[in-house]
Amino acid sequence: MAACRRVQRLLLLIFVFGWIGSAHGGKPNAENAADNPDRGKNAGGEGKAAALDGASSVRRSGGWKLAEEAACREDVSRICPKHSWNNNLAVLECLQDRKDETEIAADCNHLLWNYKFNLTTDPKFESVAVEVCKTTISGIKECAAEERGKGYLVSCLVDHRTNISEYQCNQYITKMTSIIFSDYRLICGFMDKCKEDINKLHCGSVNTGEKDLHSQGEVIACLEKGLVSEAEEQPGQYMIKEECKKAIMRVAELSSDDFHLDRHLYFACREDRERFCENTPAGEGKVYKCLFNHKFEESMSDKCKDALSTRQKLIAQDYKVSYSLAKACKPDLRKYRCNMDAAMPRAREAKLSYLLLCLEAAVHRGQTVSGECQGEMLDYRRMLMEDYSLSPEIVLHCRGEIDTHCSGLHHKGRTLHCLMRVSRDKGILEGHCQKALQTLIQETDPGADYRIDRALNEACESVIQTACKHIRNGDPMILSCLMEHLYTDKMVEDCEHRLLELQYFISRDWKLDPILYKKCQNDAARICHTHGWNETSEFMPPGAVFSCLYRHAYRTEMQGRRLSRDCKTEVQRILHQRALDVKLDPELQQRCMTDLGKWCSEKTEAGQELECLQDHLDDLVSNCRDVVGNLTELESEDIQIEALLIRACEPVIQSYCHEVADNQIDTGDLMECLVANKHQKEMNEKCAVGVTHFQLIQMKDFRFSYKFKMACKEDVLKLCPNIKKKVDVVICLSTIVRNDTLQEVKDQRVSVKCRKQLRVEELEMSEDIRLEPELYESCRQDIKQHCQNVVFGNAQVIECLKENKKRLTSHCHQKVFRLQETEMMDPELDFQLMRVCKQMIRRFCSKTDAKNLLQCLKQNKNSELMDPKCKQMITKRQITQNTDYRLNPVLRKACKADIPKFCQGILNNAKDDNELEGQVISCLKLKYADQRLSPDCEGQIIVILQESALDYRLDPQLQLQCTDEIPQLCAEEVAAQEQTGQVEECLKINLLKINSEGCKKEVLNILKESKADIFVDPVLHTACALDIKHQCAAIPPGRGRQMSCLMEALQDKRVRLQPECKKRLQDRIDMWSYAAKVAPAEGFSDLAGQVFTSPAKNYILSMLAMCVVLLFLMGLLCGRITKRVTQELKDRKPWVVPLSKDRKGYIQIN
DSSP, rough: OHHHHHHHHHHHHHHHHHHHHHTOOOOOHHHHHOHHHHHHOSSSTTTTHHHHHHHHOOOOOSSSGGSSSSHHHHHHHHOOOOTTTOOOHHHEEEEEEOOTOOOOOHHHHHHHHHHHHHHHTTTTGGGHHHHHHHHHHHHHHHHTTTTSSSSSSHHHHHHGGOOOOHHHHHHOOOOOOHHHHGGGGSSHHHHHHHHHHHHHOOOOOTTTSSSSSSHHHHHHHHHHHHHHHHTTTTTTOOOOOHHHHHHHHHHHHHHOOOGGSSSSHHHHHHHHHHHHOTTSSSTTTTTHHHHHHTTTOOSOOHHHHHHHHHHHHHHHHGGGGGGHHHHHHHHHHHHHTTTTTTTTTTTHHSSHHHHHHHHHHHHTOOOOOOHHHHHHHHHHHHHHHHHHGGGGGHHHSSSHHHHHHTTTSSTTHHHHHHHHHHHHTTTTTTTTHHHHHHHHHHHHOOOOOGGOOOHHHHHTTTHHHHHHSSSSOOOOOOHHHHHOOOOOOOOOOHHHHHHHHHHHHHOOGGGHHHHHHHHHHHHHHSSOOOSSSSTOSOOOOOTTTHHHHHHHHOOGGGGSSOOOHHHHHHHHHHHHHTOOOOGGGGHHHHHHHHHHHOOTTTTTTTTHHHHHHHHTTSSSSSHHHHEEEEEEHHHHHHHOGOOHHHHTTHHHHHSSSSHHTTOOOOHHHHHHHHHTTTTTOOOOOHHHHHHHHHHHHHHHHHGGSSHHHHHHHOOOOOOOTTSSSSSHHHHHHHHHHHHHHTTOEEEEEEHHHHHHHHHHHHHHHHHGGGSSHHHHTTTTHHHHHOOTTOHHHTTHHHHHHHHHHGSOOOHHHHHHHHHHHHHOOOGGHHHHHHHTTHHHHHHHHHOOOOGHHHHHHHHHHTOTSOOHHHHHHHHHHHHHHHHHGGGGGHHHHHHHHHHHHHHHHHHHEEEETOOOOHHHHHHHHHHHHHHHHHHHHHHHHHHHHHHHOOGGGGHHHHHHHTHHHHHHHHHHHHHOOOOOSHHHHHHTTTTGOOOHHHHHHHHHHHHHHHOGGGGGGHHHHHHHHHHHHHHTTTTTTTTTHHHHHHHHHHOOOOOOOOOOOHHHHHHHHHHHHHHHHHHHOHHHHHHHHHHSSSHHHHHHHHHHHHHHHHHHHHHHHHHHHHHHHHHHHHHHHOOEEEEESSOEEEOOOO
């Protein structure tokens, strides 16, 4: 067949030589051969003989003219311009290229065919080709070595026609091919090899004269369509024989430089060529490319579209069918050995896809591919992305999806994007359609130049012009820029969809991101061993290389091999982009497919799916839990992976965290900063929700808190092994720290760096009840019932539970009590107190130890500079402390010995984790009044007495026992904005009106306590302040000393007290008198205590002393009298006693 084809090409060139000779008046041999009149005259059965005779005749004065033949004279005069009548080839070309609606006579058609056939079978033209192409032949070694006389020479010239620079030689080839390709029967051997296939496919008759020349050109087109359909494996498709396939592809290849040579396409697109490509010159495939570019124009005819699609499909099967691509890339193909892979079948090497993959790999490796070749590759990559039907694998494997989801979208790449969307939504990683789409994306490589994807280009044009205008057109960073603006105001919906559809496939092959591949190929080979994978391998697991890269991206030098700086930057960029959508992470989607459907089917907004998986971390299957855990661990180190969160938090970052945000290496500092500034005015709802969500996720595993993990990893392994949840780890380590501190251990078991970070974690957890899962779960129902309208954050829900503590369920109550106990021991953990009193702490307690902050605030509570809100918060905490001595660590420590000594009965009846409602403190107050407490304990009780005397709410027992009496008797005092002891004064005044024994007893106790120290009675102290200063200045306060001084001054007529003080003192005496009547001493100890604590103690003691003296004197007097009586008795008879027990009688005693 090859020899036959070569002869055929030789005859074509000979004919061209004749045409040029006749046109320019030179080369008489060629002219004679073309114009031999005997050729046309014997058009019937004698055509071949006449042709041979004409070829042997040399140099005749005149020549045979087609225009003068009777069969064609009328058609020539009607169709062809007059100046062409004397040139047979011009007439032939004119009649061949006539318009569809112009018909010629059947006899003329037959005459033309025989004329061409005789020309193409004359062997004498080789000598003319040698003469015309002499220079070319000598320059091409392969052609110079060919054997003469067998037609091989011209065949060689045709194969090397791209290298022929000699004008006349080039013209021979061009002209002769226009004749031979007008009819498949003129191609030597074609009819023999494809006769059976033509009949099977019903492509036309092979009998001479039954079809006109148009239909004969369409025979090849019909065979080409059959070949394309076979590649697509359409149902019921006939299988063309292998030798006919080769003949078809060879014809397509030889007609690649000039669209005139593809007769079917030429006639189908003649008008479209005039419309779209009028100024495009023929040759070098330029018209083809022009028509390809306009294929989807609305004014393009359907038959031309169909012909162009067939041509494109042939190019997809063999790149040589594209003249311009084969010519431009030939050196590069040879240079990078793209067509010399012994492991690949030759058909595979010839495929356009293989060429693209091979040369793209060279470009990605940084090797040089000529600009002309890259330009051609760009055109054909765009062509494949525009029309899915050019990829037989997609037509074959995605037929069902196209029919079901994507019908009617067959233009401008919309069908492909529809298939991408379907594949993305289904998430089928193993499907044949998915693989076909992935292969196409690899071939076209739109990641290198977004313009290849026409659908994306059109959808995102406005976004690129506004958001990415600073980036050079066609730069790979355009796609990255678009991803950075995903879900922003600049992004449009259509662009968003197209972008995510494309990125879904790019994310599954790291080579499709050219910047990542360029920066990380050495790291991948060094760390991930990618050198074992072929560049075009279909067996590389999706996302495997990138998973390897990001696992090493955040390693320290101590942990092993790390990525280079440039590679790590690119890996971080990709991670930031992929965090926008779980479908962009192949490993995550593959492992979590079931869990996404089970838990997150309703989470459709951006970023919600990953958040959902994190929320359900404990419920996920192990494979999914591992990958979600690893990703969350990465986020804790580099929160900028959470691009949506970073965008939402931009105002806060710019105002408070710009320094840590600008660091290239984030080690958890940015998230820590966001948490610390979570309640600034710049914080918007989205940012606050995102930060809180991340905090909640961190509670699930201590590894999710990078700084905590790095600071405490060794301590956790040593002290808290097998504990995973962060909250449990924090509790474990905090308990150890507290125990070591209380026991004053010299070398604490928890390291310094861990203790420091542990403090940060404890403070963060105090801000939101959800960050303490055990407390939250215990109080979930109580929150719904009592705090339903309270928003989380700012410890507001915790504060609400504290305020409703008496109404809480027992389990929740216990948890809240424990929390309060912890907060009172460490006020820094009291988020509400620290937030409300932040400025006051700076003003009054800047140098105070954190453990004593509340104590400091209490001491400055009544300062004029104290903020009212802070003062209110301090009062709340004082009320809480006074409900139970365990909530007052200072009191607990000071009275450690006194409490079990005096109040053991109360402790025996107490329940764990339940308040004692101030019973122990009331017990200590009474013992203070009896002056029986230790000095340290007495000092603390004095403080409590002074505080509660000013504000009745600080006395829980008084509030409990006088619940009804206080609002009934003292409503005005309760309503007062400032509590200055008026409520207690009111209860004292109305003591006689109080019916409740419990309330009456509490008021009496207040009266009793006030005897011990005038400071405990703020109303009296205020009234007598001047008198104390003048009359009792030298007397120290406490133990009733100043009160006794005032009472003595009241009885001394020489001393003039202030009227108000005098009145108040007299009222107190009356109250004490009434108290003594109502509540007499219950025993000698109480009586003694009352005497010793009485302001009139000295008077009472002196009176008692006088009584004792009187009694003594009376005793002495009575003793003298009894002495006389005794003497008289001695003078009388002696007494007798019974003699025995059985006998009555007396015995006289001497």
